[in-house]
Structures are given as C-alpha cells and as structure tokens.
Amino acid sequence: MEQRRYTKTQIKNIAEGVLESYSDGEFPVKVLQIAKNLELEVYDATFDKDDVAGMLKAKEKKILIAQSDSPLRQRFSIAHEIGHYVLHYYGKLFEEKDQEKHISFRDNTSSLGFSVREIEANFFAANLLMPEAKIRELYSGGFSMEEMAYFLNVSKIAMGHRLEYLGLIDE
Numbered sequence: 001m002e003q004r005r006y007t008k009t010q011i012k013n014i015a016e017g018v019l020e021s022y023s024d025g026e027f028p029v030k031v032l033q034i035a036k037n038l039e040l041e042v043y044d045a046t047f048d049k050d051d052v053a054g055m056l057k058a059k060e061k062k063i064l065i066a067q068s069d070s071p072l073r074q075r076f077s078i079a080h081e082i083g084h085y086v087l088h089y090y091g092k093l094f095e096e097k098d099q100e101k102h103i104s105f106r107d108n109t110s111s112l113g114f115s116v117r118e119i120e121a122n123f124f125a126a127n128l129l130m131p132e133a134k135i136r137e138l139y140s141g142g143f144s145m146e147e148m149a150y151f152l153n154v155s156k157i158a159m160g161h162r163l164e165y166l167g168l169i170d171e
C-alpha cells in the first residue's frame with residue numbers, strides 16, 4: 001500500500017513557493033514560463049494511448065503534452081507534470097529514484113488517475129493555477145465562478161472544484 005507522502009498543506013506551500021520563485025506573479029499564471037524557469041522543456045506529443053494526457057521525463061527535463069487536448073486541458077496537464085517534477089522527482093521529500101519517467105492518465109478513464117501521486121500532482125496543479133489567496137481576493141471582489149475561470153484561464157469545471165474545495169460554493 002502506497003503511503004501518502006505530502007499533506008495538502010505541504011503541497012499548497014510548495015506550489016506557492018514555486019509561484020513565488022518561478023513566476024512573474026501575474027495572472028493567469030504562465031505555466032510555460034514556470035516550466036522554462038525550472039529548466040523543463042515542454043513538447044506537443046501524440047501518444048499511442050488515448051487516455052494519456054501528459055508525460056514527464058524527469059531526467060531529460062522534458063514534459064510531453066497530448067497535442068489533441070484543448071488548450072485549457074494542456075495548461076492543466078503542464079501544471080500537473082510540473083507537480084510531478086517538483087513533488088516526486090526534484091523535491092526533497094522524494095525518496096525513490098524510480099520516477100524518472102512518469103505517465104499521467106486522465107483521471108476519468110484510468111484507475112491510475114486515483115493513485116496517490118496523481119492526486120498530489122492534481123492538487124499541486126490546482127494550487128499553482130488557482131492560488132487560494134487570489135481566489136479569496138476575487139471572491140471578496142464579487143467575481144462569479146465563470147469570471148474567475150476566465151481570469152485564471154482554467155476550465156469552469158476546475159474552477160468549480162476549487163471553489164467547492166475552498167468552501168466558497170456548495171457542491
């Protein structure tokens with residue numbers, strides 16, 4: 001049984017640290033810029049399997065993203081793969097060195113989508129693209145879910161999940 005390695009608070013803090021150190025502080029968050037600042041190269045790719053959304057080749061510092069996906073989905077996938085790199089390869093808490101290649105499946109089509117590392121990378125991505133402080137600021141400013149999704153350049157579904165998680169809207 002795989003143990004959870006990070007608490008949600010740890011992941012939130014790590015994602016905020018990445019934003020602090022590797023982004024320009026503007027919104028929407030520039031995921032390609034963050035990847036570049038981490039010396040990760042991002043490539044479009046065609047995968048044999050339809051359910052692969054992205055892949056991290058950590059040792060080669062490459063992120064491959066399914067080119068057939070929508071721009072919003074690709075954006076989330078890049079943030080997710082950055083999460084794998086930071087949490088599961090580069091990070092100090094990383095214990096095993098067997099994660100040099102990480103394939104990320106879509107969570108709705110593969111049970112692998114529910115593995116601990118997938119959940120951690122998704123939570124990292126949510127915190128990277130939709131930082132809690134920014135959301136609370138927008139929420140206080142009276143912005144709707146749709147407006148926030150547009151402002152942060154994320155899907156309405158992702159925005160909705162994030163607002164639910166933060167307790168700002170009902171499920």
Ligand SMILES: [Zn+2]
Pocket residue numbers: 080084102103104105117118121
């Ligand atoms: Zn993944």
